[in-house]
Amino acid sequence: MTHDHLTDALVIGAGPAGLMAAEELAQAGRRVVICEAKASAGRKFLMAGKSGLNLTKDEPLADFGARYDAAQGWLAPMLAAFGPEAVQGWAQGLGQAVFTGSSGRVFPVAMKASPLLRAWLARLGAAGVELRTRWRWVGLEGGFQFDTPGGRVVLRPAVTVLALGGASWARLGSDAAWVPWLAGAGVELAPFRPANMGFSVEWSAHMARHFGQPVKGAALCAAGRRERGEFVVSARGLEGGGIYAVSKDLREGAALVLDLLPDLAVAAVAVRLGRGRAGESTANRLRKAGLAPVAVALVQEWGRPLPEGAALAALIKALPVPLAGPRPLDEAISVAGGISRAACTGGLELHKLPGVFACGEMLDWEAPTGGYLLTGCLATGRWAGRAAAGLNPAG
Numbered sequence: 218m219t220h221d222h223l224t225d226a227l228v229i230g231a232g233p234a235g236l237m238a239a240e241e242l243a244q245a246g247r248r249v250v251i252c253e254a255k256a257s258a259g260r261k262f263l264m265a266g267k268s269g270l271n272l273t274k275d276e277p278l279a280d281f282g283a284r285y286d287a288a289q290g291w292l293a294p295m296l297a298a299f300g301p302e303a304v305q306g307w308a309q310g311l312g313q314a315v316f317t318g319s320s321g322r323v324f325p326v327a328m329k330a331s332p333l334l335r336a337w338l339a340r341l342g343a344a345g346v347e348l349r350t351r352w353r354w355v356g357l358e359g360g361f362q363f364d365t366p367g368g369r370v371v372l373r374p375a376v377t378v379l380a381l382g383g384a385s386w387a388r389l390g391s392d393a394a395w396v397p398w399l400a401g402a403g404v405e406l407a408p409f410r411p412a413n414m415g416f417s418v419e420w421s422a423h424m425a426r427h428f429g430q431p432v433k434g435a436a437l438c439a440a441g442r443r444e445r446g447e448f449v450v451s452a453r454g455l456e457g458g459g460i461y462a463v464s465k466d467l468r469e470g471a472a473l474v475l476d477l478l479p480d481l482a483v484a485a486v487a488v489r490l491g492r493g494r495a496g497e498s499t500a501n502r503l504r505k506a507g508l509a510p511v512a513v514a515l516v517q518e519w520g521r522p523l524p525e526g527a528a529l530a531a532l533i534k535a536l537p538v539p540l541a542g543p544r545p546l547d548e549a550i551s552v553a554g555g556i557s558r559a560a561c562t563g564g565l566e567l568h569k570l571p572g573v574f575a576c577g578e579m580l581d582w583e584a585p586t587g588g589y590l591l592t593g594c595l596a597t598g599r600w601a602g603r604a605a606a607g608l609n610p611a612g
Contacts, residue, residue, distance in 0.1 A: 224248075224250055224372045224373065224374040224375075225247050225249070225250075225374065225375050225376075226239075226242045226247040226248060226249045226250070226376050226377075226378075226605065226606075227250055227252065227374035227376070227377045227378070228242070228251045228252070228377070228378045228380060228602075229251075229252050229354050229361070229377065229378070229379050229381055230251075230253065230379065230381040230382060230390070230577070231253035231255075231258035231348060231380075232259055232260075232380060232390070232391075232577060232594070233259065233262050233591060233594045233595055234380040234576040234577025234578070234594040234595065234597055234601075235251060235380030235576075235577070235598060236251070236258065236259070236337060236341065236598070237576075237594075237595050237598030237599045237602060238378040238380055238574075238576055238598045238599070238602030238605065239341060239378075239602065240337075240341060240346070240602065241598075241602030241603045241605075241606060242376075242378070242602050242605060242606050243341065243344040243345060243346050244344070244606075245603075245607070245608060246606075247605075248345065249345070249346045249347070250346075250347045250349060250372075250374075251341075251346060251347065251348045251349065252352035252354065253348065253349065253350050253351075253390075254351070254353040254354070255351070255389075257350060258334065258338060258348060258350070259330070259334045260389040260390050261382065261386055261389040261391060262334060263331060264386070264389055266328075266329050266330025266331065266333075267330075269324055270325055270328065270333070270591075271322050271323070271324060271586070271587060271588045272304055272305070272308055272315065272323045272588055272591055272592070273300075273304040273322075273323045273588040273589075273591065273592045274301060274322055274323065274587050274589065274592075275305075275322075275323050276321050278296065278297065278300050278301070281300060281589070281592075282296050284584050284585055284587075284589050285582055285584050285589065285593065286465070286583070287582075288558075288580075288581070288582035288583070288584075292582060292593065292597070294563075294600075295597055295600040296592070298596065298599070298600065299592075299595060299596040299599045299600075300596070301323065301588070301592065304323070304588075304591075304592050304595060305323055307595070308325055308333060311333055311336040311337055311340065312332075313325040313326070313327060313332060313333045313336065320587075322587055322588055323588060351366050352364075352365045352370075353365075354381070354395065355369075356398055357398050357401075357402060359371055360372055360373040361374070361377065374572075375572065376572050376606075377572060377573045378574045378575070378576060378601050378602060378605050379395070379573065379574065379575045379576070379579060380577045380579065380601075381393075381394075381395050381579055383551065383552035383554075383578035383579065384396075384409040384546055384547070384552050384554075385411065385546055385547055385548070385549040385550065385551060385552050386547065387547050391578065395579070396409075399556070399567075399570075402567075402569050402570055403569040404556060404569050404570065405556070405559055406554070406555060406557065406560070406581075407554040407555060407556075407581045408554050409546060409552045409553070409554035409555065410468065410546070410552065410553045410554050411464075411468065411543050411544065411545070411546045411548070411549035411553075412464065412465065412468075412549055412551045412552050412553045412583040413461040413464055413549060413583075413586050413590075414461070414464055414468075414543050414548060414549035414550065415451070415454055415455055415460060415543070415544045415548065416454050416456075416460060416464075416467060416473075416540045416542065416543055416544060417453060417454040417540065417541040417542055417543070417544060418454035418455055418538075418539070418540060418541060419541050420452075420454075421518060423514070423517075423518070424514060424518055425452070427450050427510070427511045427514050428450060428451055428452045429449065429450070430450050430511040431447050431448070431449050431450075431457070431511070432447065432448050432449070432450065432459075432477075432509070432511055432515070433509070434447075434479065434480075435447075435448070435459065435475050435476060435477050435479065436475070436479035437460065437462065437463050437473060437474075437475060438463075438473070438474045438475070438476060438535075439463040439466040439467055439471040439472065439473050439474070440463075440466035440469075442463060442466060443476075444459065444463055445459075446459025446460075446462050448460045450511055450514075453544060454540070454541070454544065455538070455540075456544070458586060458587075461550065461585060461586050464543070465553075465583065465585075468543055472537065472538075473537075473540060474535050474536065474537055474538065475515070475536040475538055476535060476536075477508055477512045477515070477516070477534070477536060478506070478507055478508070478533055478534065481507070481534075483527065483531050483534050484527075484530075486506060486530035486533055487526060487527045487529075487530035489506040489507060490502050490503075490506050490526070490529055490530055491526070492505065493505060499517075499529075500517070503516060503533075515536065516536060519536055519537060519538060519539065520532050520536060550586060551578060551583060551584075551586075551590050552578060552583070553581070553583040555578065555579050555580050555581045555582075556575050556580050556581060557581050558580075558581065561575065561580075562604075564600070564601070564603075564604030564605075565580070565597065565601040565604055566604060566605075574601040574602075574604055574605045575601065576594070576600065576601035576602075577593075577594040577597055577598055580597060
């Protein structure tokens, strides 16, 4: 077992939060080593960017912060210091032009994470940050123990920032292996729960031909909220942005109701349904009323025996969805739970482990998709890095 006594500032985890913390430490003059269990940095970040990297949301800070719900007060100073405007400037500083879509979501023009990540890693390297890959943290006994390609190594840094992610997408690095070590040190942790996840549905065999089809333009209603969005019918159930927008309420037990023609009143839907010919099938009448085939299938799946006339129109406007619970934690885009606010100082230093800071999805906060997740990781990583460098008050 090798002991390395030369480490000044250690960051464990090379996702967005960890890289941001490392950059702040380096800018403050600290000698920074990043240890990453995987063979390369930012694997979940790269996966998120495959379908268009949503960096942030261009909206007033008060509205932006409200999307963090119970953690709004905790994260407020961090988001004020590094919110939507700062995220855009940061990306542009890495040579990545950005644009704002019609929904207010901000993307790099390249629409990928890889050019931004390459530029960021190059800038970190130029600042003297050392990235050690295939270094897996395996415990706290005697210091920070790592399994490395060269064997077991123990590091005893002056300051440490933990940025190991939450408990979803373990194959990309967020495996929550750190939980027992921090719990054993007395750090207060909230149990992990899935966030921004799909929900299981017990389909009949008739639905198989619709698997993979998107349901567009619907309104999803849960716990008094009404969200417009697209979702996908899959063999496992329902998933996609529309479902994720109400997933927290559904996780907490709220019922889901779909309005499949949200731009029409019930009476207008009834008029459309009444235009069918005598003897015409209900499926044809539903299609002529404006429903796509997959939406027709959902009405037939969950509405049988189908009523007639105004009652059928009302069903289209308020279709109950029988969910069979959230999909497993490892399938979720993000998580709720982790290191509690009470376990940290205002600078994200752990009370039970002086000199050790935490950030990103390790912390107990959650937010919807749409740029909030990545901005939260960047903001908390920056905050923890600055605090570890002595630039933020401990609080």
